Amino acid sequence: MKKTLRKRHRREKYFKGLGFASLCLALLFLGTIFGKIIITGVPAFFKTEVLAKAVPSDFLNPHAQYAFDGEKKWVTASDEVNMYYKNDETGNLTPEQLKTIQLLEAHDQIRLAFNGAFLTHSDSREPEVAGIWGGLLGSLLTLIVTFLTAFPLGIGAAVYLEEFAPKNRLVHLIEANINNLAAVPSILFGLLGLVAFIHFMGFPRPSALVGGLTLGLMSLPVIVVTTRASLAAVPYALKEAAMGLGAMPLQVLFHHVIPAALPGIVTGIILSLARALGETAPLLMIGMVAFIATPPSSFLDPTTVLPVQIFNWSRSPEMGFVENTSGAILVLLFVLVLLNSIAITIRKKFESQYAL
Amino acid sequence: MPFKIDVKNLSLFYGDKQALFKVSLGLPKLQTTALIGPSGCGKSSFLRCLNRMNDSVPNIHIDGKVLLDGKDIYAPSVDVVELRSHVGMIFQKPNPFPRSIYENVAYGPRIHKLFKNKSALDEIVQTSLTRAGLWEEIKDRLHQPATRLSGGQQQRLCIARAIAVSPEVILMDEPSSALDPIATAKIEELIDELREKFTIVIVTHNLQQAARVSQKTAFFHSGHIVEVGETGELFTMPKDERTQGYITGRYG
Numbered sequence: 001m002k003k004t005l006r007k008r009h010r011r012e013k014y015f016k017g018l019g020f021a022s023l024c025l026a027l028l029f030l031g032t033i034f035g036k037i038i039i040t041g042v043p044a045f046f047k048t049e050v051l052a053k054a055v056p057s058d059f060l061n062p063h064a065q066y067a068f069d070g071e072k073k074w075v076t077a078s079d080e081v082n083m084y085y086k087n088d089e090t091g092n093l094t095p096e097q098l099k100t101i102q103l104l105e106a107h108d109q110i111r112l113a114f115n116g117a118f119l120t121h122s123d124s125r126e127p128e129v130a131g132i133w134g135g136l137l138g139s140l141l142t143l144i145v146t147f148l149t150a151f152p153l154g155i156g157a158a159v160y161l162e163e164f165a166p167k168n169r170l171v172h173l174i175e176a177n178i179n180n181l182a183a184v185p186s187i188l189f190g191l192l193g194l195v196a197f198i199h200f201m202g203f204p205r206p207s208a209l210v211g212g213l214t215l216g217l218m219s220l221p222v223i224v225v226t227t228r229a230s231l232a233a234v235p236y237a238l239k240e241a242a243m244g245l246g247a248m249p250l251q252v253l254f255h256h257v258i259p260a261a262l263p264g265i266v267t268g269i270i271l272s273l274a275r276a277l278g279e280t281a282p283l284l285m286i287g288m289v290a291f292i293a294t295p296p297s298s299f300l301d302p303t304t305v306l307p308v309q310i311f312n313w314s315r316s317p318e319m320g321f322v323e324n325t326s327g328a329i330l331v332l333l334f335v336l337v338l339l340n341s342i343a344i345t346i347r348k349k350f351e352s353q354y355a356l
Numbered sequence: 357m358p359f360k361i362d363v364k365n366l367s368l369f370y371g372d373k374q375a376l377f378k379v380s381l382g383l384p385k386l387q388t389t390a391l392i393g394p395s396g397c398g399k400s401s402f403l404r405c406l407n408r409m410n411d412s413v414p415n416i417h418i419d420g421k422v423l424l425d426g427k428d429i430y431a432p433s434v435d436v437v438e439l440r441s442h443v444g445m446i447f448q449k450p451n452p453f454p455r456s457i458y459e460n461v462a463y464g465p466r467i468h469k470l471f472k473n474k475s476a477l478d479e480i481v482q483t484s485l486t487r488a489g490l491w492e493e494i495k496d497r498l499h500q501p502a503t504r505l506s507g508g509q510q511q512r513l514c515i516a517r518a519i520a521v522s523p524e525v526i527l528m529d530e531p532s533s534a535l536d537p538i539a540t541a542k543i544e545e546l547i548d549e550l551r552e553k554f555t556i557v558i559v560t561h562n563l564q565q566a567a568r569v570s571q572k573t574a575f576f577h578s579g580h581i582v583e584v585g586e587t588g589e590l591f592t593m594p595k596d597e598r599t600q601g602y603i604t605g606r607y608g
Contacts, residue, residue: 167414235451237447237449237451238451238453238454240409240447240451241447241451241452241453241514241517242453242463243409243412243440244407244409244440244444244445244447244518245440245441245444245463245464245467245517245518245521246436246437246438246439246440246441246464246467246468246521247437247467248437248467251467255463255467256453260454
């Protein structure tokens with residue numbers, strides 16, 4: 001007995017250690033990825049500037065004229081100058097050009113400055129002036145459309161299925177299929193969006209409207225499933241209490257069931273919106289992969305979204321896009337963390353209000 | 357003695373399974389009737405038929421008549437919502453809404469629009485809480501969450517909530533089975549007081565409780581009423597041997 005007891009204790013310890021080790025390993029991977037992204041991405045928020053005499057119309061291309069006198073301005077340096085100054089990467093610079101840069105350095109005519117343009121500019125072929133504003137705005141417009149489609153349809157379907165639908169075979173079939181839809185690869189929803197919204201309804205191709213509707217379709221099953229789960233978790237005693245007082249079914253629903261289920265519903269919606277925000281594949285399918293240099297001004301304008309822009313940048317040959325890609329990932333992660341913390345805050349708030 | 361509720365030949369089926377077999381029982385006005393019997397005998401099902409709480413159960417089928425003041429509550433013209441405002445119900449586990457004490461009591465009057473202005477509502481809330489014997493204990497914290505009350509207080513709050521819509525009948529489904537002896541004693545005292553204004557039907561597992569609070573007792577056994585009579589008589593001189601077995605504790 002004593003012998004086996006020691007063995008059993010040892011086994012327990014061993015198992016705990018194993019779990020701890022796997023947790024550490026996961027954290028290590030996560031730390032490595034985030035560390036790499038942050039180290040690569042933070043320089044994207046800084047740009048190299050040169051004090052140079054520049055003709056205003058030509059300021060995008062400053063390395064043409066590095067004047068050392070006359071009226072001078074701080075102008076954004078080209079990608080190659082930027083890379084050399086930041087990372088000592090020579091790239092395609094000729095020895096003469098390198099000498100010029102060293103001369104500029106000697107005269108204090110080159111510096112690192114905060115790159116506000118990274119947040120306020122839209123996409124560009126030149127990495128030094130490319131920014132994420134177009135993608136960010138596009139993501140926002142797309143997300144608005146997604147929310148407006150998925151929220152009412154999802155909640156409506158879930159409430160009907162959970163509270164009012166008769167329990168027959170057809171309804172069971174629909175329920176099973178909604179659960180399956182939640183696991184369908186997102187690119188298939190892209191295909192559906194392509195056929196339904198572009199070919200059949202003829203909406204303009206890479207617009208926030210089509211993207212949002214497609215992502216809305218994608219989020220719908222997840223919202224239905226999470227909403228139903230939170231509605232089902234409302235204690236039957238609560239409904240009984242209201243029914244016993246003579247409340248109508250709709251009153252029971254709106255006065256008691258939905259308020260009690262709200263934390264779960266809201267969390268489900270925000271999490272599925274966060275997923276839609278990070279989604280790329282279905283948007284590639286409906287043609288949002290195009291290079292778009294002007295920020296959208298309406299839901300019908302050609303639009304790109306942040307993850308798609310990251311995808312595009314990651315395929316660009318210019319060295320400057322490497323740090324831009326990581327910088328954009330940082331912004332995307334920041335927005336996702338923001339959405340998740342809103343979800344947690346709302347959950348906490350409603351939970352304390354409706355503590356059962 | 358006129359019956360407030362008169363049940364005639366009530367049969368109840370859950371799908372193929374019959375739970376009540378042509379049960380007939382009269383519930384005298386302004387008296388407490390206790391329904392006793394072993395688990396699964398149909399007493400709770402019977403109680404739930406009296407305000408049609410069974411309606412939402414799937415595959416249920418009901419035959420027979422339940423007459424409230426002579427009118428059949430299962431007639432097509434009867435509105436369930438109106439019926440339930442006349443026949444209130446208290447459940448086994450206290451189930452206050454997760455809102456303030458005040459809002460709990462005010463909920464019934466609000467949905468039925470039983471008051472003209474705020475002060476009238478305040479009055480309904482105060483009278484109901486007073487009648488449920490809770491006013492003195494909680495008058496200073498009316499706007500605190502009801503879920504912070506103790507189990508016994510919650511159950512009395514549920515009673516206050518039920519009487520706030522001024523029903524004529526109150527159905528109680530084992531109202532004190534989840535409470536401690538002191539809270540139970542308070543509920544029993546309350547039932548005795550409420551009898552002045554309301555007709556009460558109580559399902560209970562606690563035979564002493566049935567003996568203490570009721571004037572009439574019906575003994576249920578596997579879907580039939582075996583014996584019904586004045587409480588004192590039924591407990592001291594049961595006619596049927598199954599009743600005798602149950603009240604003497606030979607089975608339960």
